Amino acid sequence: MTAAADLRLLASARQGDTEALRAALDAGARVEARDQELRSPLLLAALGDHVEAARVLVAAGADVNAQDARHDTAWLVTGVTGSVAMMRVLLAADPAPDLTLRNRFGGISLIPASERGHVAYVGALLQETAIDVDHVNDLGWTALLEAVILGDGGRAQQKVVALLLAAGADRELADSRGTTALEHAERRGFDELATLLRAR
Numbered sequence: 001m002t003a004a005a006d007l008r009l010l011a012s013a014r015q016g017d018t019e020a021l022r023a024a025l026d027a028g029a030r031v032e033a034r035d036q037e038l039r040s041p042l043l044l045a046a047l048g049d050h051v052e053a054a055r056v057l058v059a060a061g062a063d064v065n066a067q068d069a070r071h072d073t074a075w076l077v078t079g080v081t082g083s084v085a086m087m088r089v090l091l092a093a094d095p096a097p098d099l100t101l102r103n104r105f106g107g108i109s110l111i112p113a114s115e116r117g118h119v120a121y122v123g124a125l126l127q128e129t130a131i132d133v134d135h136v137n138d139l140g141w142t143a144l145l146e147a148v149i150l151g152d153g154g155r156a157q158q159k160v161v162a163l164l165l166a167a168g169a170d171r172e173l174a175d176s177r178g179t180t181a182l183e184h185a186e187r188r189g190f191d192e193l194a195t196l197l198r199a200r
Contacts, residue, residue: 002028002029002030005024005027005028005029005030006024006029006030006033007033008020008023008024008027008029009021009024009025009029009030009031009033009041010033010034010035010039010041010044012024012041012053013041013042013044013045013050013053013057014044014045014047014048015048015050016045016048016050016052016053017053018050018052018053018056021041021053021056021057022056025056025060031057031060031061031062032062032063032066034068037068037069037070038067038068038069039068039069039072040062040063040066040068040074041053041057041062042054042057042058042062042063042064042066042074043066043068043072043073043074043077045057045074046074046075046077046078046081046083046086046090047077047081049081049083049085049086051083051085051086051089054074054086054089054090055089058089058090058092058093062074062093064090064093064095064096064097065095065097065098065101067101070103070104071102071103071104072103072104073097073101074086074090074097075087075090075097075098075099075101075109076101076103076108076109078090078109078113078121079107079108079109079110079111079112079113079118079121079125080112080113080116082113082116082118082120082121083121084120084121084124087121087124087125087128088124088128091128091129099129099130099131099132100132102137105137105138105139106136106137106138106139107135107137107138107141107146108131108132108135108137109125109131110122110125110126110131110132110133110135110143111135111137111141111142111143111146112146113125113143113160114143114144114146114147114151114160114164115143115146115147115150115151117147117151117152117154117156117157117159117160118156118160119156119159119160119163122143122160122163122164123163126163126164126167133164133167133168133169134169134170134173136173139175139176140175140176140177141175142169142170142173142181143164143169144161144164144165144169144170144171144173144181145173145175145180145181145184147160147161147164147181148161148181148184148185148188148190148193148197149175149184153185153188153189153190153192153193157190157193158192158193158196161181161193161196161197162196165196165197171197180197181193181197182194182197182198185197
C-alpha cells in the first residue's frame, strides 16, 4: 500500500496536483519517496515550479537538501528555473537549504542562474541569503565568469553582472586558464559587459 501511495505522491508532485499530493500523504506515502532517478517529490515539484505543491511538501517535512542521481536538489534547481517564489518556499524550510551543496558541475544555485540571466532570482538570492558570490565550480568558473562566458551579453546578463559586482564579486578571479571575466567580455565583443567590468 505504501508503494502505491509513494507512486501517487511522486506523480502528483510532478504534475503539481496539490489535492492528489495531500491525499497520497494521507494514505501513507513517504515524503522522501524516490523515483528511478532518485528524485524526491519536492525535487519534482521544484523542477516543474509547482510552488503550492512544494509548500505542502515542506510543511510535511520534506528534505530540501535531498540529492538525486545527478546531485540535484530542490534548492539547486531553482537556479536553473529562476523561480523566486520557489526559492522563498524552500528558504522557509527547517532545516534550511544548504547553500554549499554542489550540482554535478560543482556549482551552486547562483551559477546557473547567472548564466541564464535570471535577473530577479539572482537579485533575490544575493539579497536574502549569504550565498558565496565567488564560489568556483569544477570548470574553474564563478557566477561572474559564467554569466560572461555562457551568456549572450544582452540586457539580462548585463543586469546580472551588475548585481554580482554590487554584491562584491571579485572581478579579478580568473578561470583555469588565467582569463578574467573582463578579458572574456572583450574577446566576445560584449562592449556593455566590458564597460561594467572595467568600472570601479
